[in-house]
Amino acid sequence: MLYFSDLLQYSDVFLSALKTTVELTVLTTILGVVLGTVCATVRQYGNRAGQRVVSVYVELIRNTPFIVQLFFIFFGLPAIGMMLSPWEASMIALTINLGAYSTEIIRAGLASISKGQIEAAKVLGLNFRQTLTRVIFIPAFEKIYPALTSQCIIVMLGSAVISQISVQDLTYAANLVQSRNFRAFESYLVTALLYLGLSILLRFAFNALGKRLFAYRTSN
Amino acid sequence: MSLVNLHQVHKYYGDHHVLKGIDLDIKAGEVVSIIGKSGSGKSTLLRCINGLEQYQEGGITVDGKEVTTEDIQVRRLALSVGMIFQNFNLFPHMTVGENVMLAPTIVLKKSKAEAEATARAMLEKVGLAEKFDSFPEKLSGGQQQRVAIARALAMSPKVLLCDEITSALDPELVGEVLKVLEQLAKEGITLVLVTHEMNFARDVGSRVVFMHQGKVWEQGDSKTILSNPQTDELKQFMGAVL
Ligand SMILES: Nc1ncnc2c1ncn2[C@@H]1O[C@H](COP(=O)(O)OP(=O)(O)O)[C@@H](O)[C@H]1O
Ligand SMILES: [Mg+2]
Numbered sequence: 001m002l003y004f005s006d007l008l009q010y011s012d013v014f015l016s017a018l019k020t021t022v023e024l025t026v027l028t029t030i031l032g033v034v035l036g037t038v039c040a041t042v043r044q045y046g047n048r049a050g051q052r053v054v055s056v057y058v059e060l061i062r063n064t065p066f067i068v069q070l071f072f073i074f075f076g077l078p079a080i081g082m083m084l085s086p087w088e089a090s091m092i093a094l095t096i097n098l099g100a101y102s103t104e105i106i107r108a109g110l111a112s113i114s115k116g117q118i119e120a121a122k123v124l125g126l127n128f129r130q131t132l133t134r135v136i137f138i139p140a141f142e143k144i145y146p147a148l149t150s151q152c153i154i155v156m157l158g159s160a161v162i163s164q165i166s167v168q169d170l171t172y173a174a175n176l177v178q179s180r181n182f183r184a185f186e187s188y189l190v191t192a193l194l195y196l197g198l199s200i201l202l203r204f205a206f207n208a209l210g211k212r213l214f215a216y217r218t219s220n
Numbered sequence: 221m222s223l224v225n226l227h228q229v230h231k232y233y234g235d236h237h238v239l240k241g242i243d244l245d246i247k248a249g250e251v252v253s254i255i256g257k258s259g260s261g262k263s264t265l266l267r268c269i270n271g272l273e274q275y276q277e278g279g280i281t282v283d284g285k286e287v288t289t290e291d292i293q294v295r296r297l298a299l300s301v302g303m304i305f306q307n308f309n310l311f312p313h314m315t316v317g318e319n320v321m322l323a324p325t326i327v328l329k330k331s332k333a334e335a336e337a338t339a340r341a342m343l344e345k346v347g348l349a350e351k352f353d354s355f356p357e358k359l360s361g362g363q364q365q366r367v368a369i370a371r372a373l374a375m376s377p378k379v380l381l382c383d384e385i386t387s388a389l390d391p392e393l394v395g396e397v398l399k400v401l402e403q404l405a406k407e408g409i410t411l412v413l414v415t416h417e418m419n420f421a422r423d424v425g426s427r428v429v430f431m432h433q434g435k436v437w438e439q440g441d442s443k444t445i446l447s448n449p450q451t452d453e454l455k456q457f458m459g460a461v462l
Pocket of ligand 1 (some may be wrong): 260
């Protein structure tokens with residue numbers, strides 16, 4: 001027999017956990033994509049030194065486990081005097097992680113913009129910053145939008161790991177509830193469904209934003 | 221007074237000597253057609269004039285100001301030198317109107333209303349007023365190229381550089397673009413165009429410059445030079461084109 005009703009008394013726990021996960025997801029998605037955009041721009045158009053720095057960052061993050069990155073920030077950094085709350089450490093770790101993966105994705109988008117577009121902007125008198133923001137970014141993001149969406153969702157799902165440093169996110173709540181009432185099946189099933197709902201919601205939000213940003217593809 | 225002046229310009233790509241001492245003087249109101257075989261340095265010449273490429277020796281001035289590739293300079297230059305490319309290079313995510321209004325708004329800092337009025341006037345001039353709200357990908361190649369011309373004109377350039385701007389078009393669309401150029405020539409705008417359209421060069425152009433192996437091989441009044449070429453190379457080239 002399954003007893004989903006046993007979870008009802010913990011609905012507050014789940015709700016506040018959901019809020020934590022959503023907050024972290026929204027914040028780190030925005031910050032991570034901004035970080036990735038800056039790094040991808042440096043990687044594609046920057047000087048040698050800048051490109052080197054970005055490469056090292058990207059490779060470092062992409063070739064180490066997320067949980068180690070998280071532990072390093074939370075348990076390791078205090079050794080050099082940087083004390084962070086679990087929430088802060090998670091926020092930073094997730095942002096840095098998404099930043100690295102999205103750098104690679106966004107750079108591919110930038111690389112897809114023809115030299116002709118950039119030269120056209122230049123001969124019209126646009127400076128480099130104007131060229132980036134007005135001419136390059138939108139078509140570049142359009143090219144890689146599905147991949148970027150997926151990466152953001154992967155990072156959101158990967159955030160389950162932050163329960164390990166006792167951030168009270170969805171996974172933390174699931175662990176807590178099943179340890180109290182021993183309803184592991186129900187508890188994890190509900191949690192899985194909540195993550196699924198979040199994924200769908202995030203994809204929906206990305207699609208809605210994409211429809212606005214890339215309206216030129218469908219209109220008149 | 222000369223509007224564009226090149227003095228002994230040398231350009232190298234690495235070891236590759238592409239422009240070998242170009243002397244050229246273009247006065248306001250001239251329509252100069254640059255002809256020559258592929259690889260003779262025609263595009264490079266145009267790109268040096270508007271600062272897209274660096275040259276290693278000699279000097280180029282536009283409207284009395286020296287051309288360098290330093291970014292600031294390129295942008296100042298952009299105000300007096302317009303350029304149109306073979307592949308249109310319209311910005312795909314902007315409407316036709318937005319394409320034309322972009323630089324006047326953010327470079328010349330015109331008000332939106334003023335920029336829009338200019339954009340509409342320029343589109344009217346190229347016969348595309350009704351396409352103001354369309355996106356470039358909905359237009360034919362000939363229409364896109366006319367928008368590119370309107371976009372360049374909106375910056376009120378003193379000279380317009382055109383690099384084979386009809387070469388990517390289907391034959392039946394070439395005429396509409398040439399007609400716009402002819403109209404501009406009549407209005408007195410200074411045009412420097414790399415072209416394979418010999419009829420256009422003869423009938424509309426005032427001067428023909430024949431490039432060969434990185435040099436100005438032969439030049440002169442368009443009707444004279446095309447009906448009576450002096451050098452064997454130009455004779456041969458015209459034999460191949462006509
Ligand atoms: N970016 C470049 N790097 C190296 N060589 C180039 C580059 N652009 C053009 N060239 C070379 O310079 C020469 C002149 O090219 P170009 O000016 O494009 O000739 P045209 O426009 O007359 O066909 C050619 O031999 C071409 O291969
Ligand atoms: Mg060329």
